[in-house]
Amino acid sequence: MPLDTSSYSLALLRLDGRRWNELRRIHAQISTQAAADGSSYLEMGNTKVLCTVTGPAEGRQTGQRGGKDNEAKVEVEIGFAGFSGVERRKRRNDKRTSEMQHTLSTAYSTLLLTHLYPHSTITIRLHILSQDGSLLASCINASTLALIDAGVPMTDYLVACTAASSSTSSESESEISDPLLDLNGLEEQELPFLTVATLGKSERVSVLLMESRVRMERVEGMLAVGIEGCKRIREILDGVVKGYGKRYA
Amino acid sequence: MAISILPPSLPAPRRHAPSDTSDHDMSDGEISGNEEFSHSTTTESIVTPGETITSDTQWMRGHGTYIPANSSTIISTVAGTLHKTNKLLSVQALRARYQPEIGDLVIGRIVSVQTKKWSVDIAAPMLASLPLSAINLPGGILRRRTAVDELNIRTFFSEGDLLVAEVQSLHQDNTASLHTRSLKYGKLRNGLFTSLTGAGGGILSRRGGVVRSRRQVFTLNTAAGEIDVVLGVNGYIWVSKHVETKGEKDAGITKLEETVSETLYSSQNEDLEPGVLKEITRVSTLIKGMVACGTRVDEDMIVRVYEGAIEMQAEEESLGGVEKGIGAKGIVEAVLARLALDG
Secondary structure, eight states, X not given: XXXXXXXXXXXXXOTTSOOTTBOOOEEEEXXXXXXXXXXXXXXXXXXXXXXXXXXXXXXXXXXXOSXXXXXXXXXXXXXXXXXXXXXXXXXXXXXXXXXXXXXXXXXXXXXBOGGGSTTOEEEEEXXXXXXXXXXXXXXXXXXXXXXXXXXXXXXXXXEEEEEEESSOTTSOTTSOOOEEESOOHHHHHHSOEEEEEEETTSOOEEEXXXXXOOOHHHHHHHXXXXXXXXXXXXXXXXXXXXXXXXXXX | OOOOOBOOOOOOOOXXXXXXXXXXXXXXXXXXXXXXXXXXXXXXXXXXXXXXXEOOTTOEEOTTEEOOTXXXXXXXXXXXXXXXXXXXXEEEESSBOOOOOTTOEEXXXXXXXXXXXXXXXXXXXXXXXXXXXXXXXXXXXXXXXXXXXXXXXXXXXXXXXXXXXXXEEEOTTSOEEEEOOSTTSEEOOSEEEEESSTTTTOBOOSSOEEOTTSOOEEEEEETTEEEEEEEOTTSEEEEEEOOOOGGGSSXXXXXXXHHHHHHHTOOOOOOOOHHHHHHHHHHHHHHHHHHHHTOEESHHHHHHHHHHHHHHHHHHHHHSOOOOSOHHHHHHHHHHHHHHHHO
């Protein structure tokens, strides 16, 4: 069992030695690819994602006129490196992948000021180089940075992180369970968790995804921890963008 | 519910992935498009998306900002520098795609041929269109297009051809319409195309880059002969052998048209001597290096850097052995350092 619940309740330390409210190390770079309009590289712990943005540009098929109502269309492509996971396997047209693509595409269609680029297409390409939990959250954070690098106007940062409940649903309800922040791969397999993305400093939730079963009364705590985590991540990403801007301003 | 989030613990020593402070010339180019804010005040720090610029109602919002519904605060939408022009606040992104403006001299590549127009890639969000009616038709006098011209549309420009043109008008969705109704414009040959910022040729407001409203087409004197340089504001650059127009001394505009029209739409390169080819490559590489260094790119600067580079090479050769492997950026840096010393 990856997360030894008994040892957690004793020392209040997780498998990788973090507290319940501790983020993993975040390392981010922008403008990593010269040939792209915008690009970024993001590490959240051992999850590593490379993102490139093309556009706003004319769509690939001519005649296809971007999004509807004089707005730009947002396309998302996610590619998994063969070596990214624990076992090497081909993932093609995976339902999980296409759901992630759809989630990102709808989130960014509302976030970006797409009406400024009528009929054009903005393509976000994500390359997952290593997976260790919080994959969707990392993809969202990397895309936000790459879109900022591409100079596409957006109302605010879209930042995401994950939160879990530290006890499984089978346990008695009297037991006190801490919410956990920013899960790694092992914790994700074991615990019920959700991914939440908020708009910058505000507490407005833009993406909320939960695929596991959890007691209803625990959701509130998880959500609160997740939103606070997003605020923290926004500060970190903002620091990256500002540091990059300072060198060129 | 008060929750404190602990920051990530101190990073482990990194083995790979260059840190933020590392050399950043991977993004090897940027061009500044706008000099029009030169008279306005510019703050040193940059703003990022979602950052409140002001909640004072006396300011007007410009590019790169927005005002949320039922509020009066101006909020930035891009990461860039804040510009104030009288009472107008605008944020210019650090990096963005080229946005066409009427009168811009651009270099483009034909993407597709349609019945009465061409689609041209000018690194803008949308492909530009070049109508058949907006080009100089061959055959002497300026004339209207005919059905024969429509059928022969591929003899003027076909897919992949490069051309220099001017933005004639902008449509409602910011699609540009080009024209080449001048002898300065038209098909490009005998030279080398360079894009200053990978795909897209994004216009960047960092220091440096092609300066709009300066002379963008000029001739450079080199040891091997004259070289034409065309700086498109969209970040596309053309360096080619200078070709004397035969009719230049002849009188009469119609005659000029006649002599030129034979070669106007030719796709055949002339014979280029190795010396000219070398100089063309040198100029184009130096321009790339200048962009990587963040200096402005205009006629004066290119001439100075080019002459400096030639001088430096001659000196190094006389001393024996030319320093190799420092790249375009290194050479331009060395030349700029020398220029600064000379005053």
